[in-house]
Amino acid sequence: MKVGIISEFKTRTLNYGNHLQAYALNRYINHELNHDAESICFKSQRFNALKIHITNPFKCLILVIKGKLGKFKKTKAIKTVNLDARYQTFIDFAQKHIKTSREMDWNGLCESDYDCFIVGSDIVWYQYSGLMKRVKWLDFTNSKKAIKVSYAASMGKDWIPKENYRAIRRYLKDFKAISVRECSTANLMNKLQLGDAK
Numbered sequence: 001m002k003v004g005i006i007s008e009f010k011t012r013t014l015n016y017g018n019h020l021q022a023y024a025l026n027r028y029i030n031h032e033l034n035h036d037a038e039s040i041c042f043k044s045q046r047f048n049a050l051k052i053h054i055t056n057p058f059k060c061l062i063l064v065i066k067g068k069l070g071k072f073k074k075t076k077a078i079k080t081v082n083l084d085a086r087y088q089t090f091i092d093f094a095q096k097h098i099k100t101s102r103e104m105d106w107n108g109l110c111e112s113d114y115d116c117f118i119v120g121s122d123i124v125w126y127q128y129s130g131l132m133k134r135v136k137w138l139d140f141t142n143s144k145k146a147i148k149v150s151y152a153a154s155m156g157k158d159w160i161p162k163e164n165y166r167a168i169r170r171y172l173k174d175f176k177a178i179s180v181r182e183c184s185t186a187n188l189m190n191k192l193q194l195g196d197a198k
Helices: 016-032 057-079 084-097 106-110 162-172 183-191
Strands: 002-006 036-042 052-054 100-104 116-120 131-133 147-153 177-180
Touching (some): 002 016, 016 084, 016 116, 131 162
Parallel strands (some): 002 036, 116 147, 147 177
C-alpha cells in the first residue's frame, strides 16, 4: 500500500519535534507495517497551494497581513545569529532518515496514486475563525480515491469556532478512522457528533 503522510513537517524547518514526529510515523509505517510511506512535501505553504477554506474574507486578510509581519520579524531575528550549521544538520537528518515525496502542488496531490492518506501527528488541525487549510483536513480526492485516516492529530486548543463546525463535519465524514492526540480534541470531536473519537 502506498501511503502519503500529511503533517506540519517541512525539510527546511529548525524544529526538533517537527522532525522527530515525522521520522517516527514515517519509519513505523515503512519498517514495522511494511507499507510504502512518504511524507508529502508541498511546493509552497501559501494559501493558494493548500486551498484555504474561507468563510470570512475580511478575517482572512487580517491573518495574511499578520502572517507577513510575523515572517518579517522572524527573518530579521534569524539573520542576527549564525544558524547555518544547525540548519544543515536538520536538512541532512531529513534527507537521510525521512522518506519524502517530490514537491507537489494541489493538482499534483489530486492526481497522485496514494492508496491511503494519513494526517498527523502534529497540530495539523489548528484553525482560525472561518479559515482552515483544507489539505490538512484531507478535503480532496485523488485518482485512487484513497482511504483517509488521522493519527494523533491535534487542534492545539480546546475549542472550535462555531462557524467552522459545518465544514469540519463535512471534512471528517470521509475519514475511515480518526485518532487524535489530546483528550480535549477527542471531546471536541464528540461534540461534533462524529462518533467516539479515540
